[in-house]
Amino acid sequence: MVYTTSSLFLKALTLAGITHVFVNWGSDHPAMLEELQRQRVQGEHRGDTSPRVITCPNEMVALTAAHGYAQATGKPAAVIIHVDVGTQALAGAIHNADRGRVPVLIYAGASPFSSRNEIKGGRNEWIMWLQDVPDQTAIVRQYMRYTAQINSGKNVAQVVKRALQIATTEPKGPVYLWARREVMEEEVPFTLYDSLSMKPPVPVSPTGLSxxxxxxxxxxxxxxxxxxxxxxxxxxxxxxxxxxxxxxxxxxxxxxxxxxxxxxxxxxxxxxxxxxxxxxxxxxxxxxxxxxxxxxxxxxxxxxxxxxxxxxxxxxxxxxxxxxxxxxxxxxxxxxxxxxxxxxxxxxxxxxxxxxxxxxxxxxxxxxxxxxxxxxxxxxxxxxxxxxxxxxxxxxxxxxxxxxxxxGEEVAAKSRYVTVPQIMRALQEVTAPISAKSLIVGEAISNYGLVWEHARPELPGSFVTSGGSSLGYALGACVGAILGDRVAGASKYELVTAIVGDGAFMFGVPSSAFWIARRYETPFLTIILNNGGWRSPKLSMLGVHPHGHGSGSLSGEQLSVGFSFDATSNSTPTQSDRISPNYGQIAVAATDGWAWGKKVSVSVGDAPDVNRLLDSLKDTLAEAVRVVIEEKRCAVVDCMLEAL
Missing domain, CATH: 3.40.50.1220 (TPP-binding domain)
Structure with a gap:
């Protein structure tokens, strides 16, 4: 039986307390895939692997899931990605992990350094020349608490332990390790693998005031x-x-x-x-x-x-x-x-x-x-x-x-559309029996303040945001939080709800996030505060140019910040004339019909029927919550706000 540096790396993660690794595999990971299958075949972990592997079709979603896992457990997870391109694909999730002080260990392979069969694991695919960049770590270094190259299996455990010790010491944050493929393919004796023992790293103790x-x-x-x-x-x-x-x-x-x-x-x-x-x-x-x-x-x-x-x-x-x-x-x-x-x-x-x-x-x-x-x-x-x-x-x-x-804001009738305060009031009412076991993962962006205030959170840990400013966090974070809750064994969360707006749903790569939720059975509720586009850039423009050309009553489409557009020549298009994404059906498609989605739109008729609209909102949210809790499926409620 062959043991490699990859065997030691994965064992070191386990000994350090890492339970989950969110992965997006590539040509730099043959030894890891082989080691994980060895674990399954030999029954080393009762037919599973350690750490548990969570397949993520998108790297940013992988890191946001690790982000949510850390927020739910207070402990780091690991993320494994593919060379320079996978490192780049972590995208804004790196910023969020840094600014949110989230402990997470990121590992990326790197192109092999040999090409003539001198060493096992050398270059044998054309991409390996293109992916050998001068300084792969430079892509993320300014966001990391620590970066290091793994050079040998003989001290890989030391590298892992040091990285995690830094990641879990204030200011907590992400760490980045990388290695050439030949290094991770390096064979090591069974005695080295068997004798590897390591206690979880001890972070620096918190300090007080003088x-x-x-x-x-x-x-x-x-x-x-x-x-x-x-x-x-x-x-x-x-x-x-x-x-x-x-x-x-x-x-x-x-x-x-x-x-x-x-x-x-x-x-x-x-x-x-x-x-x-x-x-x-x-x-x-x-x-x-x-x-x-x-x-x-x-x-x-x-x-x-x-x-x-x-x-x-x-x-x-x-x-x-x-x-x-x-x-x-x-x-x-x-x-x-x-x-x-x-x-x-x-x-x-x-x-x-x-x-x-x-x-x-x-x-x-x-x-x-x-x-x-x-x-x-x-x-x-x-x-x-x-x-x-x-x-x-x-x-x-x-x-x-x-x-x-x-x-007063929660009962006021301002337009033919539901408002954020009304949505939050309805959510509170339908989730009141389980409010003590609910988690809100917020990414409402231009409506952040309204959502926080009207959510009226009471318990520490019942409402979180990324701590950063890059959109695309909430969907993956919900998956990670649910997985983390299961590991903790506390069953804190009966309902996890993502509240997103200003394009955060699309930034969250829903095709990947909901596929992961289906694959690993992590159902959550998503509420979309759909204002038809990016409200925040418009507000930023008005903050700098309050009386400029863009200060008039311009639509999101006219300002190029809208996600809906007029598909007709009608000078006064109705709501039905406008083309916009059907967000709920994106989740349904990504899960092959497993997820549930519904839109809460404007009231019927020329005059606003506010009571009818609010009843529809509450009924829809109640059904969505039932789908998540009883049927264990994801649910998406697309709430149409007044457009930009």
């Missing part, structure tokens, strides 16, 4: 009249959420979640003031008002806490700003990312500290400070308590007004 930093931040919060906490992804560590809630509750500190990628604060928390992507709208205006009025701002785990050109803390720089980030507080991978220069001149302290640890330190210091003590401290302590009590009352009123506004 005593001086803890005291400075705490004293600032205690003395503050108008403190404010801003966070974006503290909820990636669910244990940090309870610490954040404690701090907010003890001192009645309002919280805003800007550009969130995780549930950082339960929606019902009385001091949560809003969730915003800082785009025009009521939530952004509320955020600007409170940010400008804050005298102490504590930024915890946020890449974009505010946008300097539209909002910032006090313009005179008098607001005291403190930054806590466990991975990259200076944003060294962002070319213009320094806090002091790019965001606000009032930044007083930048701390590299784990949020759960740091917040816990501050909470303990706060409790020590306001605990009953000597007589001379009573006056100060009482003053702080009175201030907190007054702030608590004001904050609860702000939260209540925010919730009332959202309630």
């Amino acid at each position: 005593p001086v930093d803890t005291m400075t931040i705490t004293n600032a919060l205690l003395a503050s009249l108008h403190p404010l906490i801003i966070t974006s992804h503290t909820g990636r560590n669910p244990d940090a959420v309870s610490s954040l809630l404690t701090l907010s509750t003890v001192l009645a500190i309002p919280i805003f979640c800007t550009c969130p990628s995780a549930v950082n604060v339960p929606f019902s928390h009385p001091y949560l003031f809003g969730i915003t992507y800082i785009s025009p709208g009521p939530s952004a205006e509320s955020f600007k008002e409170h940010l400008r009025g804050a005298d102490v701002v504590l930024v915890i785990d946020s890449d974009v806490p505010w946008i300097p050109s539209s909002c910032a803390p006090k313009e005179d720089g008098s607001a005291r700003v403190f930054i806590i980030d466990g991975g990259d507080p200076l944003k060294t991978t962002v070319a213009m990312g320094t806090w002091d220069a790019a965001l606000h001149r009032g930044v007083e302290m930048i701390c590299r500290a784990d949020s759960e640890t740091a917040i816990g330190q501050v909470v303990e210091f706060v409790r020590e400070s306001i605990r009953d003590g000597p007589t001379q401290m009573e006056a100060v302590t009482n003053e702080i308590r009175e201030r907190v009590k007054e702030r608590a009352m004001r904050s609860m009123q702000v939260h209540e007004r925010w919730v009332e506004r959202l309630d």
